[in-house]
Amino acid sequence: AAVVPAPLLKEVNIIDTPGVLSGEKQRTSRGYDFAKVARWFAERSDLILLLFDCSKLDISDEFKSVIEELQPHEDKVHCVLNKADQLDQESLMRVYGALLWSMGRIFKGAEVARIYVGNFRDEPIARPEHTLLFEKDKAVLMKQISQLPKACSMRKINEMVKRLRRAVVHVCLMGHLKSKMPMLWGKEAAQTKLIEQLEAIFVEVRRKYQLAEGDFPKLDEYRAALVLSDFSTFASIDRNVLNTxxxxxxxxVPKVTALVAGVGENQKRNGKSKKNTKESDEGDEDVDADSDRLPQMFQMSEKDHNVQGHNVLLAVVISVVVLFIALFVASVMDDHKLLLEFSEKLKHSIQNLTKKPEPIVYE
Known part of the structure; x- marks a missing residue:
């Protein structure tokens, strides 16, 4: 750890990760999963700075794996292009564009990461023509860092929104997998087939419910968690949960955001409560108007609320019919063993229909 007389460090903790290996050094074992450790710190950080050397812009396999682990937190990621004073204006534009393109390929979000250009060393700038650009980017970066303590509450709200969006994806995935399972027999084979086709199922669910690709979990980790699960215990899509x-x-969330930003208090001090009531009513109308443009999963009807109950009732009716057929066959053939087998399978199926779903946990 380094100790320096910087007042900013009283409110901000800076964590410097070990250097990323490249070339033949990547074969050297660290003794731990570097990418997973980087993700652990990223989940608990307010800002992530990726430092690039303009003379060594190639992204090694280890560095790429670290960046991929940061995908769920791409809104925190900012890039710093160091030693940029070694390049002329034309070369700097090419390097900047190449870095921007590389980041766009790794991060799937609509917005690319912000890139700060400069010479962050204790050495004079080699090309004075870049001084104005470097000072401007440095001032923006320092302002971003100095505002972190104030932006901490907003970051927590953003994290909550992320968790809500992932919860929506999880509910839709569980319900979709449950809908693909047979009611009585052949469940193990069907589950194995669904796990093998998980990538196609992700695409199907994303298109069906109009979900964002960035809200979906990692395919391999989710598949590993599903292998240990029983799809028949999953809950069907509950429109009440999605409505909540x-x-x-x-x-x-907008109300909490307004409180954190101090909007409500400022307006009350200015004596605009009456106007706020009118604006609030208009805001509610805007929410209702936005409901018409919501994804398909949020477009509810009275029929949707009863779908799950109707499906369970249908399954019970089918089970009763099967039981009577089994009784008839057993009485004709005088085969009590066959009747017992039918009864056990029927009992197991009804238990699965009424069993409370167990939560699935994946990292």
Whole structure:
């Protein structure tokens, strides 16, 4: 650890990770999973700075694996292009564009990471023509860092929104997998087939419910968790749950954001409560208007609320019919063993239909 007389460090903790290996050095074992450790710190950080050397812009396999682990936190990621004073204006533009393109390929979000250009060394700038650009980017970066303590609350709200969006994806995936399972027999074979086709199922669910690709979990980790699960215990898609998530995203989160930003208090001090009531009513109308443009999973109807109950009732009716057929066959053939087998399978199926679903946990 380094100790320096910087007042900023009283409010901000800076964590410097070990250097990323490249070339033949990548074969050297660290003794731990460097990418996973980087993700652990990223989950608990407010800002992530990726430092690039303009003379060594190639992204090694280890560095790429670290960046891929940062995908769920791409809104925190900012890039710093160091030693940029070694390049002329034309070369600097090419390097900047190449870095921007590389980041765009790794991060799947709509916005690319911000890139700060400069010479962050204790040495004079080699090319004075870059001084204005470097000082401007440095000032923006320092302002970004100095505002981290104030932005901590907003970051927590953003993290909550991320968790809500992932919860929506999880609910839709579980319900979709449950809908693909047979009611009575052949469940193990069907589950194995669904796990093998998980990538195609991700695409199908994303298109069906109009979900964002960045909200989906990692394919390999999710597949590993599903192998240890029983799909028949999953809950069907509950429109009431999705409705609750909708209210959180469209109504509760904006209210909390306004409180954190101090909007409500400032307006009350200015004596605009009456106007606020009118604006609030208009805001509710906007929410209702936005509901018409929501993804398909949030477009509810009275029929949707009864779908799960109707499916369970249908399954029970089919099971009773099968039981009567089994009784008839057993009485004709005088085969009590066959009747017992039918009874056990029927009992197991009904238990699966009424069993409370167990939560699935994946890292």
């Amino acid at each position: 998530l909708q209210d959180l995203l469209l109504k509760d």
